[in-house]
Structures are given as structure tokens and as C-alpha cells.
Amino acid sequence: MMDFVKTIESSLEELLGSGIKILPALLAALVILMLTRYGAGFARKLVTKVSHKTLRSRSLQMLVAKTTYVTAWIVGILAACVVAFPGLELGDLVATLGLSSVAIGFAFQDIFKNFLAGILLLVQEPFRLDDQIVVGDYEGTVERIDIRTTKLRTYTGERVLLPNSAVFTSAVLVRTAFDKRRSDLAVGVDYNTSLPEAKEILQRAIAEVQGVLAHPEPEIDVVGFGDSSIDFIVRYWTLPGMREVRQAQTRAMIMIKQALDRAEIGIPYPIRTLYFFDQQKYNDFLSTGQKM
Numbered sequence: 001m002m003d004f005v006k007t008i009e010s011s012l013e014e015l016l017g018s019g020i021k022i023l024p025a026l027l028a029a030l031v032i033l034m035l036t037r038y039g040a041g042f043a044r045k046l047v048t049k050v051s052h053k054t055l056r057s058r059s060l061q062m063l064v065a066k067t068t069y070v071t072a073w074i075v076g077i078l079a080a081c082v083v084a085f086p087g088l089e090l091g092d093l094v095a096t097l098g099l100s101s102v103a104i105g106f107a108f109q110d111i112f113k114n115f116l117a118g119i120l121l122l123v124q125e126p127f128r129l130d131d132q133i134v135v136g137d138y139e140g141t142v143e144r145i146d147i148r149t150t151k152l153r154t155y156t157g158e159r160v161l162l163p164n165s166a167v168f169t170s171a172v173l174v175r176t177a178f179d180k181r182r183s184d185l186a187v188g189v190d191y192n193t194s195l196p197e198a199k200e201i202l203q204r205a206i207a208e209v210q211g212v213l214a215h216p217e218p219e220i221d222v223v224g225f226g227d228s229s230i231d232f233i234v235r236y237w238t239l240p241g242m243r244e245v246r247q248a249q250t251r252a253m254i255m256i257k258q259a260l261d262r263a264e265i266g267i268p269y270p271i272r273t274l275y276f277f278d279q280q281k282y283n284d285f286l287s288t289g290q291k292m
Contacts, residue, residue: 029084036076117164188229211248
């Protein structure tokens, strides 16, 4: 019984002695982690200031700052592990992380694919924040490009999260890529209308619309003879935002309708001509001797 007690005491003494021996290393590791906390925050602030001066993309600025912060923490944790456990070498940690990264890569390949696509989108900048784009069936304003998704705010106030890989590999229509955008408005006039007069009226009317740019100058084209009207296309330029386009189109339709009404030029309704006849007269099944 005494031998058993002595064995326990010896084990406790060895454990306590080992704890006392590694206590300085644990304290040093704790100090490293505390310094890492302040160092990572300082590095993020410094990188944020530098990126604001050197990078135009706000999303890319945030990505660089976040990457710097995470990298600083990784380096600090690795350093703390090496100090706390002297038998653990940095090469062993790197090798372990390398093997782990391969396994994690297979398990999270979609996440990494979206991450790389997000970085390429931020670097190449096919569109920027606040641009209005169309991707597949979705259209809206770019709010943010994160590590995994591109966030769109639709015109009806909804949010769409698109995987970066889908955005990167899809055809993207950027409506606000340039400082102006053209709209085409179809107008039909009566067949009795003088075409030169109608064109001049449309030209004057569209030029007076608020929001329509003077340069490039609006164009009026005759495009075809419809079933009940002669068709014009009014081509004009506005600012590229969807709101400006919608408001200018509404003003243009009101202005054109008023101008045509003053000139007594009608915008015809669809016309259908109906012919009535006695079907019995053309009935082939009636006997030749029967009277019509």
C-alpha cells in the first residue's frame, strides 16, 4: 500500500516539476499571443491606410486588410506553439499544415474555387461596387464582393448572393460601365401623317425632355410599316443608372404624346378588318340540284 502511495507521489512530483519547467515557455507563448493581437490590429490598420491610397476597389481593400490580419494571427500562433513546446520544430508544423491543406482542399474545393474567383474579380475589376449588372436571370446593384459570394441588391430591394465562380465564368452585362446609356422608344403614327413633319415633331419633343443628354444627339428613325401605323424609333441617351433611365423614359412618353396631340397626329389603335359572307353559298357538300 505504501509503495502505491509513493508511486502516486512520485508521479505528481514529476508532473509538477514538468509544469514548472514549461511554465516560462507557456508564459512566453501567452505574451506572444497578446503581442500578436495588437500586432495584427496594427498591421490591418496600416494596410488599410496604404490600400486606400493605392487600390481603387473598396472590396479589394477590405480583402487585403482581412488577409493581412489573418496572416498575422497564423504567424503569431505558430510562433507561440514553437515557444510553448520546444520539442516541436517549425518544419514539423509546416509539414503538418501542408498535409492538412491537401485534405482540406479536397473537402472544400468549391469554397476555394469561389475564393480564387473572388480574388480575380477584385483584381481584374470587370465591374465595381455600385455598378448595375445583369448575371443570368439576376439584375441589380453590386453591394459587395466577399470571399465566397458577390452580393447584388435588386431594384425591388431584395438581396441576391451569387457564387463568385458563377459570376466569373458567366457573361456579365454591366449597365453602368460607361457614363451614358442609350434607350430606344417605339412610336407609331397614323398612315395619313407626313413623315418629315412627324420626325421633326419627335426630334423637338425628345430634345426638351429633362434627363435626355444633348450629346450624343437624339436620333429619329423610321423603321417599318406596321399593320395600323408607320413605326418610328426614338433613340436618346441618358445617365446609365436604372433610375435615371426609367424617369427619362416616362418624361419622354408624356412629352411625345403631348406634342403629337398638339399637332393632331394620331397614335392609332390596332385595326382589324372583318369580312362577312354567306357560308352556304360556298358549301361544297350541298347537292347540285338544291337551291341556294
